[in-house]
Amino acid sequence: MDHSHKLVEHFRNAGWLPVSDEAHDEWIGGMAREVVHPEHRATFPVLPEIKEFKRFIESTPEVYMGFHRMFNEKESFLSKHVPHYDRVLEILNKILQEPPAYGGIGAPVYMLLAHAMNNQGGFSTFALKDLNTHFKRMFDKWAIFFSSPDSCSVLHTGEGGWFSKPALAALAENYGELSFEETFVCDPSAKYYGFASWDDFFRRCLRPNVRPIEHADNPNTIGAACESQLYKIAKGVQEMDTFWLKGEPYSLRHMLNNDEFVPQFLGGTVFQGFLQVHGYHRWHAPVAGTIKKIEVVPGAYFCQSPATLHQPNESSPYIHCLAFLSAVNTRMLLFLEADNPRIGLVCVMMIGMAEVSTAEATVAVGQHVERGDELGMFHFGGSTHVLVFRKEAEIEFFDGSNKLGDMIEVRSAIGCVQPK
Incomplete structure (x- = not known):
């Protein structure tokens, strides 16, 4: 296996890539179909940050042009399910109001924009300072949600839950024979294992006996x-x-x-x-x-x-x-x-x-x-x-x-x- 393939394999195992291109395609297709359903639109109102982002795109010539270029089929490898930036904003609006479930998809916003990043229109646009200011506002909004009790909805043992058997195995895979609860500070008998939010779970602490300092007395x-x-x-x-x-x-x-x-x-x-x-x-x-x-x-x-x-x-x-x-x-x-x-x-x-x-x-x-x-x-x-x-x-x-x-x-x- 050459250097490039090894790197991709490691990146996929680290959770940054979907388990397959088919899984990625299925995920985007499902999201694209869901966000246009009337029931979904009633459940997920458009966030002010998304409205501001849309106004920014359409009022800034170079950004408006860039978003059209990155979704031009002749110039990109974009999924057939997301032909225009309006659909991207609808999916982004959904992502920002839900905690990510455990599964075969990587970081959701990256998964949404990965194709757009891989062409000149995406590069020229995503490098703009003002555009990244809007991304920060959206992620600050997401951070508030992730730090709230509402984000605990994916902390369960069922399919897609972060305490399901496959999830717990993945979370503890680098710790030898130790289980999740033996590796990290938590209380399996408590609701949500004692975590107050999804972010609280994701920034969990190691137990004191896990990952001791090697050669602690050697200053070199x-x-x-x-x-x-x-x-x-x-x-x-x-x-x-x-x-x-x-x-x-x-x-x-x-x-x-x-x-x-x-x-x-x-x-x-x-x-x-x-x-x-x-x-x-x-x-x-x-x-x-x-x-x-x-x-x-x-x-x-x-x-x-x-x-x-x-x-x-x-x-x-x-x-x-x-x-x-x-x-x-x-x-x-x-x-x-x-x-x-x-x-x-x-x-x-x-x-x-x-x-x-x-x-x-x-x-x-x-x-x-x-x-x-x-x-x-x-x-x-x-x-x-x-x-x-x-x-x-x-x-x-x-x-x-x-x-x-x-x-x-x-x-x-x-x-x-x-x-x-």
């Missing part, structure tokens, strides 16, 4: 910040590079939003992994040290690298864009000054992928953390993360943490700085 050790699969390790990273071209070089100035700390990372090392959609979503300190700065960088949500446009859908071009996303997507930067001077400054970067874009820090500037301490969390699903190290921190990455698709256990030892 680098720990895993997230439960993720390895995407890429790059060394000698440049200050500025052509991050939108094939090969995906990293471009520090763009990744770090022109921060004053950029010079410290020139020629350094980048370690990037992606989280499972249904996985553990809290982040932990890779080293002991002091939080120097926390910054939220607004950016895109559904922007695909131009180097991957028009690739066959089965090749999942979005998975080949994760380095690109580090320079353009909404993200949070946490700068951590390690106690160990051989490690020095580290940037922990949490990047939103598609609608999974809400990052929350649970630490403050000036706070000291030990390796393995919690730094924050993603809300509403998994995403991708990057660790950036200085050139002077000569890191040797361990076996099991240095090859594409390696399953990286949070708080495990992924490498160490070399002694002088």
